[in-house]
Amino acid sequence: MTLPFAIIAGLTVGSAIAAMSLRNLVHCALSLVVTFAGLAALFLQLNAQFVGFAQVLVYVGAVAILIVFAILLTRSAEPGPPASMTTGAGWGIGIAVAAFLAMAGAVTSSVVMQRTAPPPSDLTVRAIGHKLMTDYVLPLEVIGLLLTAAMIGAVIIAMQERKSKP
Amino acid sequence: MTPLHHYLLLSALLFCIGLVGALTRRNAILVLIGIELMLNAANLNFIAFWRYSPNPEALHGVMFVIFAIAIAAAEAAVGLALIIAIYRHYKTTNLDQVDSMKG
Incomplete structure (x- = not known):
C-alpha cells in the first residue's frame, strides 16, 4: 500500500462515516463533498483522468449543490430530536457488517489477489x-x-x- | 503500485457505510446520500478492475462508469424532486412519518 493511497482512502472513508452519522444535515452534505473529492482523487490515481474530472464536475459540482438546496428547501438543517436513528438501527448495522465481511472474504479468497497492474496506457x-x-x-x-x-x-x-x- | 484488492476492500467498505446510512437514517435526504455513496463505491470497483485488466484499451470500465455517473445524476435530481414534493405534502422529511397513501 502506498502512502498517497492510504491518505486518500482514510480521508474518503472518514468523511463517508461522518456524512452518514452527523446530526446536522448541512455538515453531512459537506462531508459528502469531501468523500466525492476523495473518490475523484482515487480515479485520478488509477489513471482515469476523464472519469475523475467528470466526478468532480457532476458530483462535487452538481449533485452536492442539489443536495444542499434540498436540505435548505425542506428546512431539515436544524438538528432533529436526539434519537435520529430508526428503531432497527442495530439490524441495519448488523446487515452492513455482514455484507462487508462477505465481500471482504470473497475478495481476499479470489484470484484477483495476484493480479498486477499493466504499465499505464x-x-x-x-x-x-x-x-x-x-x-x-x-x-x-x-x-x-x-x-x-x-x-x-x-x-x-x-x-x-x-x-x-x- | 497499490494492489488491486486494496481498492476492492475500500470500495466494499464505502458500500457498507452507504448501506448503513440508507438502512438506519430517518431523513429521506440522508437515505438518498447513502444510495449515492453505494453507487460511487460500485464506480470505484469498475475503474479499479479496468486499470488492472489485461487490455485497458478496450475502455469498457471507463464507459460503464461514465454512463453510471449520468444515471446517478438523473436519479439524484428525480429523487430530490420527490423529497421536495413529499415535504410540501407532509411538512416533514422523516420517513417514519410518511406512512399514508393518498392522504
Missing part, C-alpha cells in the same frame, strides 16, 4: 470520445434522452400543484 480523452461516437453511440443517445426525461420529470414533480389547491 496513455489513455486520452480523444480515445474516449472516439469510442463514444462509434461503439457506444446508441447508449450515448439513450442517456441523452434519459437525462432530458429526468430533467422534465424532476421539474414537473417538484412543481407547485395548482389544481388541487382551493
Whole structure:
C-alpha cells in the first residue's frame, strides 16, 4: 500500500462515516463533498483522468449543490430530536457488517489477489470520445434522452400543484 | 503500485457505510446520500478492475462508469424532486412519518 493511497482512502472513508452519522444535515452534505473529492482523487490515481474530472464536475459540482438546496428547501438543517436513528438501527448495522465481511472474504479468497497492474496506457480523452461516437453511440443517445426525461420529470414533480389547491 | 484488492476492500467498505446510512437514517435526504455513496463505491470497483485488466484499451470500465455517473445524476435530481414534493405534502422529511397513501 502506498502512502498517497492510504491518505486518500482514510480521508474518503472518514468523511463517508461522518456524512452518514452527523446530526446536522448541512455538515453531512459537506462531508459528502469531501468523500466525492476523495473518490475523484482515487480515479485520478488509477489513471482515469476523464472519469475523475467528470466526478468532480457532476458530483462535487452538481449533485452536492442539489443536495444542499434540498436540505435548505425542506428546512431539515436544524438538528432533529436526539434519537435520529430508526428503531432497527442495530439490524441495519448488523446487515452492513455482514455484507462487508462477505465481500471482504470473497475478495481476499479470489484470484484477483495476484493480479498486477499493466504499465499505464496513455489513455486520452480523444480515445474516449472516439469510442463514444462509434461503439457506444446508441447508449450515448439513450442517456441523452434519459437525462432530458429526468430533467422534465424532476421539474414537473417538484412543481407547485395548482389544481388541487382551493 | 497499490494492489488491486486494496481498492476492492475500500470500495466494499464505502458500500457498507452507504448501506448503513440508507438502512438506519430517518431523513429521506440522508437515505438518498447513502444510495449515492453505494453507487460511487460500485464506480470505484469498475475503474479499479479496468486499470488492472489485461487490455485497458478496450475502455469498457471507463464507459460503464461514465454512463453510471449520468444515471446517478438523473436519479439524484428525480429523487430530490420527490423529497421536495413529499415535504410540501407532509411538512416533514422523516420517513417514519410518511406512512399514508393518498392522504
